[in-house]
Amino acid sequence: MRKQNSTFKTAFISEAGSELENNDYFAFVELEQYACYVIADGLNELSDARSARLAIETVLLAFQENPSIKKRVVFSYLKAADKALREADSQKRLKASVTVIVTDYANILYGYAGNTRLFLYRDGNMKEQTQDMSLGNDLKKEKRLPDDVLARHEERNNLYTYIGQGNGFAPYVSKKIKLVNGDILTLYTRGIWENLDGGELNDVFSEAKGEPQESLDCIEDLLLSRQPKELGNYTFAAIYVDKVFLDPNQKKRIKKMITVATAILTLVLVGSLILLIFYRQRQSQIANMEQKYFNTIEYIQDNNYLRAKIECEEALKAAEKLKDKKRIREIYDYQKLIEAVNAADSAYSNKKYEEAQSGYATAKERSRYADRIADEYINKQLGMITDYRSVFDYIQLGDTLAAQGDYARAEEKYLQAKSLATRAYFEEGRKEAMEVLEAMYARREEAEEADTQEAKAKASDETGAAQLASQGDKAFSEGDYEGAKAYYAMALEKYQQLGDVVHGELVQTRIASSEQKSTEIKEKEQQAEEYIKAGREQEMTGDKLDAKKQYLLAKNIYKELKMDNKVTEIEGLLELLDVAAMQENIKKENKMSEENNNKKEGLSSGEDSDAIKEEGQEIGPGSEI
Helix, strand or coil: CCCCCCEEEEEEEEECCCCCCCCEEEEEEECCCCEEEEEEEECCCCCCCHHHHHHHHHHHHHHHHCCCCCHHHHHHHHHHHHHHHHCCCCCCCCCEEEEEEEECCCEEEEEEECCCEEEEEECCEEEEECCCCEHHHHHHHHHCCCHHHHHHCCCCCCECCCECCCCCCCCEECCCEECCCCEEEEEECHHHHCCCCHHHHHHHHHCCCCCHHHHHHHHHHHHHHCCCCCCCCEEEEEEEEEECCCCCCHHHHHHHHHHHHHHHHHHHHHHHHHHHHHHHHHHHHHHHHHHHHHHHHHHHHCCCHHHHHHHHHHHHHHHHHHCCHHHHHHHHHHHHHHHHHHHHHHHHHCCCHHHHHHHHHHHHHHHHHHCCCCHHHHHHHHHHHHHHHHHHHHHHHHHHHHHCCCHHHHHHHHHHHHHHHHHCCCHHHHHHHHHHHHHHHHHHHHHHCCCCHHHHHHHHHHHHHHHHHHHHHHHHHCCCHHHHHHHHHHHHHHHHHHCCHHHHHHHHHHHHHHHHHHHHHHHHHHHHHHHHHHHHHHHHCCCHHHHHHHHHHHHHHHHHCCCHHHHHHHHHHHHHHHHHHHHHHHHHHHHHHHHHHHHHCCCCCCCCCCCCCCCCEEECCCEEC
């Protein structure tokens, strides 16, 4: 019913001009649902003028087999024509410029290859036109030359796409264009645009009315009046759209599309709302997990491992619920560390120092996988256990020396045991050291009466060495490891002069411990700097969570080293990181809200038509097939 309820008037002229044979061609087919109009300009010599006719016949045959106004189908019409010319039985390769218009009597879609031209006029103005696929047209655009210059340009017929090209064939197919009553479609070949400029053609159709043949006669008169020296083949076709087809079911389809679109939009909104709720719930779960995770870290840093165990278990449950594999692995490493420390603490509380020392060594090994966050506490506990055991070692050594009558050195050991126990808050060891010291004084008073002057001098030297060693111990306990090494070195010299190998070896052990402690401080400072550097890198990549963790680790080291200025600096970085994280969360929520608003406004529509084939066409200058 489309053709019956629309009015399309078609007329054309096609002449050889001053040539012996006309190598142009125009033909069209009007079916009940679709119509196809094709113009072709043969690019071969006149001795083989089949190219234009073969191209049009192939396009119309492909159209009749599959009438459609879809872009891919029109593209296939042109591809079929290209293949037909390439495979034609000819001594020379056939070539042609072709423009095809397909319409459903309400819309048009056109495609072309070469330099045949199409113009669409509406209300006296040009609305649509093709662009020649030639080097001349490209040069005109680059140099911004007037349109009429192309008609005389030497590269106007140097085409980069044409029918019969084969490899590299790339025709242009337009999008669908809606027609209105009074539209005029024109198709023409080189013979027209090489001799008449666009302005003259526009003048003819700006006020065109009535029959299309009148406009064609006017154009032909204008062309012949120019009396060009060499007038090539020329063809001009005009299609007057007096009445376009109006679909009686259009309102129903629109209403149906609105209903469907409303349903889809509702589903989208509901889905978006569900996603938003799920997203916010997940964000809340993530925030809870991260809070528990950071609480675990802070409790570990505060040496509250019982509370850290509770927070760590809750953080692990939250991470497992979120299926966050990375965080599960990290929290599990912290959990193993906490368990090891708690086990060692239990042995320590029960005065099982050897078992506790082994447990803290295990905990320190696990601390490697938890960013060494517990190293300070573990080292402190190990140091205390070492001190406790050293107290008993000093007392035992003092007893041995006292039994040998070496009261000065025995006193030194007892005093060292007392001093060490006092520093370590080891009351049991301090009391025992006091008791053995008093007993040693009583025995020494009895033995001093029989001592010779030489023995007194030796005791004085030993006392001096012991005092130097004691001063070294004091400096060591105060963290002055370089000063401790100096005192120990002087004490070692005196013991070597006295030939006291036992004390000399003990002092050498203390010297080694001082050097180790000094090295550890430097390593900790370097480790803190590496944490800060790693935190800045994580902050640059946007991983603010890992950045915050690295800064906390650096802060912990500086607190251990009592570097208050560095602690203050890290606290400033953490505050800036928290502010950035808060701003990023606000941006994410704003972006989510904006995306939901945009989805409300989206609406798409499409229209497909079914084709019914019908025979009937007009071909060539006035002939029918």
